[in-house]
Amino acid sequence: MATGSSSPTGHHYVDIHPVLLHDDHDGRRSKLGKQPNSPVKFRGGDRKPRINRQVSLGTGVAVFGMEKERRDGNGGGNKREGPRSLSRSGKSLGGLGVGGDAVSRKGDFSIFRTKSTINKQNSMLPLRKESELIPQETEVGDDRINQSVPAGRYFAALRGPELDQVRDYEDILLPKDEVWPFLLRFPIGCFGICLGLGSQAILWGALASSPAMSFLHVSPVINLSLWLLALAMLVSVTVTYACKCAFYFEAVRREYFHPVRVNFFFAPWIACMFLAIGAPRRFSPKQLHPAVWCALVAPVFLLELKIYGQWFSGGKRRLCKVGNPSSHLSVVGNFVGAILAAKVGWEEAGKFLWAVGLAHYLVVFVTLYQRLPTSEALPKELHPVYSMFIATPSAASIAWYTIYGSFDAVARSFYFIALFLYISLVVRINFFRGFKFSVAWWSYTFPMTTASLATIKYAEEVPCFLSKGLALSLSLMSSTMVSVLFVSTLLHAFLWKSLFPNDLAIAITKKKTNTGAKSSQGQEKKVVKKTYDIKRWAKQTPLSLVSSITKSSSAEKDSDGK
Amino acid sequence: MATGSSSPTGHHYVDIHPVLLHDDHDGRRSKLGKQPNSPVKFRGGDRKPRINRQVSLGTGVAVFGMEKERRDGNGGGNKREGPRSLSRSGKSLGGLGVGGDAVSRKGDFSIFRTKSTINKQNSMLPLRKESELIPQETEVGDDRINQSVPAGRYFAALRGPELDQVRDYEDILLPKDEVWPFLLRFPIGCFGICLGLGSQAILWGALASSPAMSFLHVSPVINLSLWLLALAMLVSVTVTYACKCAFYFEAVRREYFHPVRVNFFFAPWIACMFLAIGAPRRFSPKQLHPAVWCALVAPVFLLELKIYGQWFSGGKRRLCKVGNPSSHLSVVGNFVGAILAAKVGWEEAGKFLWAVGLAHYLVVFVTLYQRLPTSEALPKELHPVYSMFIATPSAASIAWYTIYGSFDAVARSFYFIALFLYISLVVRINFFRGFKFSVAWWSYTFPMTTASLATIKYAEEVPCFLSKGLALSLSLMSSTMVSVLFVSTLLHAFLWKSLFPNDLAIAITKKKTNTGAKSSQGQEKKVVKKTYDIKRWAKQTPLSLVSSITKSSSAEKDSDGK
């Protein structure tokens, strides 16, 4: 039964049917009727089987149970009773598919497969009879997956500042205690590594070339090696993620609809821009070709039109709901793009991007600072993600300087705002401890690097002991941070093999499956009260016992009718 | 009785009194006492008549009924019982006035009449006895009208992005199935036509004179003819609306309290400014006289003090509640005024207006972008009204250029923000389809024109193929839009005669009259539950069967009557 909600492909039925038939071939199967064949319909509210059970049990207790079932939301009811006898594995998937053999286990992940792949697989099925059922099945299943998970679901089912942990009462579509395929565990946040390394390459380039920092005598070789490392990382991450897109497009879709992760879709392009900006002199011509800018800014711009449009035109993804510190990532692209525009000689395009960035930075800044209670994605406590706050004003400052050619009041104001926010976070350093390392942390290093870069520019403009010292110490801090993360990542990747845990956030169910949420709790209370009422009645007037039961059932009906 | 809430003038009583007297001259009239003479008092919560009824019926049923009546809100109770026997027309007006003769029908609209007019009319009444009653009546009635409709009512009773459609469950004060007097159907939004034409005149003037667009060889005659057309339109709209002010001042008041329409009160003055700015050279001196600026900016400034004060000092019209895209109209006046200030040579005044505009633009922009859930006026979906978003930054850009004399970073940033928002809306063009044409659409053309103007300025500053092409295409788009609207307007006006439908938005009742809203639904549920309880009881205690049935049925009736 429960597989109805987890396995839309024909693959499963090879396993499911026997299980069901063996379990209660004669008795329940006949009652449950077409359930296994119509998972979506069932989920949509097919009440037939339940009514049948009501008849067969025929007691007030059953009525009460029914009541609860119905209230549990779609598909929740059967998960509770049905699998009790069926699921032997006790896994979060709740049932059959998991309990089966290796084939079925592999099939579980296919719900996140790219559609075309599934169809191809299906066509290779040997069992003629099953494969006849498949096209219909697959379509239904795919439709279910293709409907994007609504924004509210992510907030309801996930928690943590990166919305990467599943709430306790939530079920997920994939088995929690197995290691999923590597590609499914490879999050978009990995591009953060490229952001971190790319910005470091720029930083060391600036340290080597900036007149203000010439007293350090930094060799340009560091820049070169970091740049090559960043390039290699970008290529490998891109290839891996491209594979994910190719094979598990549904998982990518789910990352795209994730309110925090969506902002990381800007990361690949920003990382590319970082590489283009920080390219060592021996590789890059005097001036980059504008085509580079076009190629890198186009996807950012299109994504912005989409994301900002969602904020702006309302709906469930309006800014006051989805706004969170990682939204800065979707703004910072403008400023990085503006810097690149200046590098390719298109100042006007840079000014355009800068203005767009400014407008949205303003909105995001004010919204995040206000911490509206409607913003469901804002973490309760401070977290590395807050470092994003530093990135945007730093980038805005550098961009202004690069486009307009002077570190004037505007650039300075943005820089000082970044500096203040930096200080504001540093003094709260204690709050940043105690968080589990994740790949996304890399994204939180590039703001530090950007702030260091802005400080170097400032030190060029105002060359004094304090500014140079600040530039040096900030650069060291960011480099240290990147080094620490690099080592951590290596340790997690190769020693502890824990760099890519199961990516639970993408496997949440589309609808709530149990009674954890408040609303249903409220309803439950009512029921408890009602049953209590019935008992009261029973005690008081023994004669009316029967009638009261009848009544209570009609009352139940009533409350349903609501 | 119901007329108490719809006809405050003596006119009605010519019809009402006989009806009431014939109906229950001896019985109820004596009990109800002064009810017909004091509709407002009754509505305000005079409970005497109800208490009388309680006494006369003298049963628990009555008490229960009373209880409900009281809960139904003011005035709801009598509407239920009184008109049942009286209203013969069944019109939304719900009663007597409509069911009467032509005189009474004409009288219906008089609730929106200017007070003085009503008094004059009343003084001409032949019936001495009635006219003795009138002064008191009229005053009471006028007081009722003079109390402005609360802001919340508009949101509760109306819907649509322009808040121009009445919700299904709402009653309105005027008959829905009749064509109302022309002046009552003439909305303030008609000044949008002047905005559209006036800005077009400026655009074609700029196309003719701008060095960047000289390759088009646009004749200044287009400017002239458009300007004359705009002038003619402004004069005729102004005269018509002045008539509305004179004869139906109460309707104007209601438009003023309408959360969307109030912003259109800026339109006449902005339209005048457009004409002053876009005046063809042969009409206008080298430099306009500052008096022009003073005359046009004064009302805008006073209105701003009022409107911004409402946002700022809280209450029901605070910005987070009433903020909607048309709020941009109340900000754009500052920038247009700043442009005009530069034209008359008062740069400092222009800078003042620009700063005021900037501060409020910032607030409005952030507020609208956040789409706070408290904002009741924001349309769920995109709509032409969203084009307003383009108007303000475009105007700010032009204004900065005009005042400070250079298209520098500030002007450019504003221009680019406008451009981005323009693109952002254009790519969502599909969302703009499927809306019923209304006169207000005209107001949505002037942002396009303003953006075109800003682009022409930009093309002057950065003369390249792209900027000139953009200027040309945007100009063509806006001109096409205006032409399409012009033809539509003519068709609606003269062919389909549907340009001015009944302006339902101004005729909403001041208080909710029926159970459509949620809160009362909740009450209904309670009632249902109560009757249910009673039934249960009835079964159990056979002795009280009859009484409980009586009660429950009366409860049912009650809940039906709602």
Next chain:
Amino acid sequence: MATGSSSPTGHHYVDIHPVLLHDDHDGRRSKLGKQPNSPVKFRGGDRKPRINRQVSLGTGVAVFGMEKERRDGNGGGNKREGPRSLSRSGKSLGGLGVGGDAVSRKGDFSIFRTKSTINKQNSMLPLRKESELIPQETEVGDDRINQSVPAGRYFAALRGPELDQVRDYEDILLPKDEVWPFLLRFPIGCFGICLGLGSQAILWGALASSPAMSFLHVSPVINLSLWLLALAMLVSVTVTYACKCAFYFEAVRREYFHPVRVNFFFAPWIACMFLAIGAPRRFSPKQLHPAVWCALVAPVFLLELKIYGQWFSGGKRRLCKVGNPSSHLSVVGNFVGAILAAKVGWEEAGKFLWAVGLAHYLVVFVTLYQRLPTSEALPKELHPVYSMFIATPSAASIAWYTIYGSFDAVARSFYFIALFLYISLVVRINFFRGFKFSVAWWSYTFPMTTASLATIKYAEEVPCFLSKGLALSLSLMSSTMVSVLFVSTLLHAFLWKSLFPNDLAIAITKKKTNTGAKSSQGQEKKVVKKTYDIKRWAKQTPLSLVSSITKSSSAEKDSDGK
């Protein structure tokens, strides 16, 4: 019993024990057990004593009453019944401490004493047995005090635009009808006097020295005398408040956690800066030493890190909750600090402060203008506190001018925004009447003075009749205002002796003590309704009278059990 919530020190028990023992030494004392020794535990929800009473009374009525008590919140229940027999004074303190002798009365205020003082006092207690109990007691008590009052409590318990009035249903920790020790009645708002006088000194200095105002021939003596007066006032207020810090540190803590008062903690430093900026020429060297700047800005900066961090990192003190017009005080410090930075020759530091101020001004301005419904501190109506809106843009304008050396577009924009807000408030002058004078009013004068100063700068830049006239009239207005306040203050201080009323705002209890809040009212209503239902039933079925009563009581239990 009630002392449990008001007297954490051992001092009390000297008085309390006898009272308790004399009152019902044998009966209740044995039942109540350890209550007097565990005030905090009791408050935390120790239900034992109540259950005991239930047993001892043993009737349904008692159950009902008990039940209600429990619902009333913590500590409310015992206040109602316990003190009925104990409290003889009927004071708001509700009990024992107040009813005692002079020693106990003095002891009441010690809950706001600095911890060390209390311990010292305790150590001097003669009674050995009691003093053995003290250390534990004191710790518990101090912990209770040391836990800061949660932000929500201030909003729940206080009202008025300055959150200085206690809501009717709230109890306070100190006796309302006594005059408290002077230091407890000396609010942080007194530094507003220094702000007002200090800014006046600067204003008269500017009037004397500005070339634009030279036609007035103002003598620098006025500046000198005002400055000396301001200095004297600052010294005396500082000394007094330092005493408060020393002796009643807990009261200072409570002012610090007060959502409005916390902003006034910026006032002492801003007042000092005013004195430094406005120092007469004969006292001040050409250029102040940077150490002055460091000493005065450091506390402001640290406080900002704290306050802005609270806004930003969420929790109960997020901006959208605590934002109120006096938040401007926490922003204006940046701009005043920037001015001072320019005076000491540290332009870069000034630019830093200016940028920080800008970012937060933006956020505060937008937030306050939106008037989010979540903002609990915003007054419903206009109030002198709104003049704060003028202070920040004026100061920003002057600061920009001082740092960057020219009254350019930025300075002018800020100045004009301030001017518009000024006009906007002046036309609403009627709203400002009818408020009780308080010392905090002084803080509302310095915005007017700052606006005058900005106008003088503007008049220097644009010397014309209008600007000079404006500067003159604004200066006169602000001076008049300060004079009026000065006289009022003197009258209140020396004639009416009402300058420092009991500072109720700091004496609120940490938790709600009775049923005033809505939620519990709702519950109460339900109960009333239920009893009503029961009565109805009772009439109808006389046979089931007893059982229905039993039932109703159990039903009550039920609804409580929820």
